[in-house]
Amino acid sequence: MAAxxxxxxxxxxxxxxxxxxxxxxxxxxxxxxxxxxxxxEYFPKxxxxxxxxxxxxxxxxxxxxxxxxVCTGAKTEAQSKLAARKFERIIQKLGFPAKFRDFxxxxxxxxxxxxxxxxxxxxACTSHGAFSTYEPELFPGLIYRMKQPKLVLxxxxxxNVVIAxxxxxxxxxxxxxxxxxxxxxxxK
Amino acid sequence: MAxxxxxxxxxxxxxxxDHSAGDTVCSECGLVLEAHxxxxxxxxxxxxxxxxxxDPVRVGGPSNPLLADGGLSTVISKPTGAxxxxxxxxxxxxxxxxxxxxxxxxxxxxxxxxxSDRLGLVATxxxxxxxxxxxxxxxxxxxxxxxxxxxxxxxxxxxxxEDKPRTxxxxxxxxxxxxxxxxxxxxxxxxxxxxxxxxxxxxxAGDFLRRFCSHLGMNNQAVKAAQEAVQxxxxxxxxxxxxxxxxxxxxxITQLSEDKKLLKDISLSTGVAEGTIRNSYKDLYPYAAxxxxxxxxxxxxxxxxxxx
Numbered sequence: 083m084a085a086x087x088x089x090x091x092x093x094x095x096x097x098x099x100x101x102x103x104x105x106x107x108x109x110x111x112x113x114x115x116x117x118x119x120x121x122x123e124y125f126p127k128x129x130x131x132x133x134x135x136x137x138x139x140x141x142x143x144x145x146x147x148x149x150x151x152v153c154t155g156a157k158t159e160a161q162s163k164l165a166a167r168k169f170e171r172i173i174q175k176l177g178f179p180a181k182f183r184d185f186x187x188x189x190x191x192x193x194x195x196x197x198x199x200x201x202x203x204x205x206a207c208t209s210h211g212a213f214s215t216y217e218p219e220l221f222p223g224l225i226y227r228m229k230q231p232k233l234v235l236x237x238x239x240x241x242n243v244v245i246a247x248x249x250x251x252x253x254x255x256x257x258x259x260x261x262x263x264x265x266x267x268x269x270k
Numbered sequence: 271m272a273x274x275x276x277x278x279x280x281x282x283x284x285x286x287x288d289h290s291a292g293d294t295v296c297s298e299c300g301l302v303l304e305a306h307x308x309x310x311x312x313x314x315x316x317x318x319x320x321x322x323x324x325d326p327v328r329v330g331g332p333s334n335p336l337l338a339d340g341g342l343s344t345v346i347s348k349p350t351g352a353x354x355x356x357x358x359x360x361x362x363x364x365x366x367x368x369x370x371x372x373x374x375x376x377x378x379x380x381x382x383x384x385x386s387d388r389l390g391l392v393a394t395x396x397x398x399x400x401x402x403x404x405x406x407x408x409x410x411x412x413x414x415x416x417x418x419x420x421x422x423x424x425x426x427x428x429x430x431x432e433d434k435p436r437t438x439x440x441x442x443x444x445x446x447x448x449x450x451x452x453x454x455x456x457x458x459x460x461x462x463x464x465x466x467x468x469x470x471x472x473x474x475a476g477d478f479l480r481r482f483c484s485h486l487g488m489n490n491q492a493v494k495a496a497q498e499a500v501q502x503x504x505x506x507x508x509x510x511x512x513x514x515x516x517x518x519x520x521x522x523i524t525q526l527s528e529d530k531k532l533l534k535d536i537s538l539s540t541g542v543a544e545g546t547i548r549n550s551y552k553d554l555y556p557y558a559a560x561x562x563x564x565x566x567x568x569x570x571x572x573x574x575x576x577x578x
Contacts, residue, residue: 207472218472219512222511
């Protein structure tokens with residue numbers, strides 16, 4: 083991933099969290115996994131999956147009995163894949179024929195700071211109002227649902243912007259490129 | 271007296287309406303244009319203190335287009351006097367127990383009416399809320415949320431649409447979060463149906479200010495000062511909910527006047543927690559000189575304001 087020079091401001095959103103899923107392709111015995119590994123918790127009454135954590139990369143995995151696994155907490159795509167592989171290794175060591183099928187990144191959350199305060203009420207009133215939801219009583223940030231690429235941005239008065247729902251890094255770069263000039267219009 | 275076309279005279283002539291016979295008569299040639307017109311005004315005058323025993327009114331209430339059949343229905347009533355007959359007394363009960371497609375709708379309308387009564391809302395808003403509820407009633411995803419939240423959200427949206435927003439806290443049992451979620455869902459539904467014509471502006475502190483002030487019984491001077499202060503505070507960069515800002519401004523204004531209101535009173539009438547008002551006060555305090563109008567309080571009074 084080459085460094086992206088997206089817009090004249092030079093601000094690049096930083097990834098905070100990546101959620102990915104992978105199919106281990108074998109039925110798992112969650113009780114066995116929970117008993118024989120030291121960094122996992124399993125409360126079937128609360129949630130029907132084993133929650134396992136590893137220290138490096140610092141990630142958490144939800145492992146289901148069907149063999150599907152959700153891996154969260156990584157900060158880059160490569161780390162997410164590496165973590166998923168580590169989890170798969172642990173399952174293999176516990177005696178299950180785990181494979182690594184269909185690794186897919188489901189959601190990337192990124193944030194950035196545009197360095198100026200934004201007038202959210204004005205924003206919601208304009209032509210972008212169709213995509214925005216601003217309810218100061220309920221949530222202090224404006225929720226902007228962008229159609230192309232399809233993701234959600236949370237825009238705050240302080241100028242912090244959170245972008246969620248991207249499946250690829252390029253998606254949220256594009257999204258930020260799209261939104262930056264609009265935000266600059268409503269600078270306080 | 272009206273001007274209509276008379277077929278005999280072949281030109282528009284003055285037409286007289288004779289109330290006693292119900293005839294529309296042409297004044298030039300005497301031709302009766304319409305006979306037996308039905309008088310649609312009310313037959314009897316009704317008074318509030320009259321007993322309901324001898325009520326000669328033969329019509330029911332206004333027809334409600336939201337209900338399935340306009341609210342028309344026939345009810346079997348008990349015959350006056352003799353009531354030993356098992357059949358006659360039970361018939362009424364059995365007919366009522368039969369399935370009524372509108373039962374849940376009527377129940378919901380009643381609840382909305384109670385809530386809007388409590389808030390003192392006009393019939394317009396109540397009807398709007400009824401319409402909204404009808405549009406979203408009985409959708410599958412809605413079944414999960416509790417009924418109160420949905421009704422409260424309908425009322426909230428109706429108020430917003432009429433530009434008379436109420437705080438979300440105002441409704442009862444359901445929590446703010448529930449009502450918020452129900453409201454989001456309903457708004458999405460409405461947008462899908464109407465094709466995106468939902469225009470609900472963002473709320474401003476000024477909308478609520480008038481109401482809060484009158485709840486607290488502030489005098490006119492104070493109310494005007496508060497309104498000006500709120501206008502000025504919109505320029506500032508305060509990151510708090512507009513309601514909290516309104517509450518804090520009321521607190522400042524009342525502290526400056528002789529008639530000081532307790533934090534508790536303000537918290538009760540605005541629905542904002544005392545701690546939140548204190549925090550908002552801390553945020554506003556540095557700008558107090560700018561937002562409080564000078565005709566209301568002089569510089570020294572502001573110095574007297576307790577520092578948070």
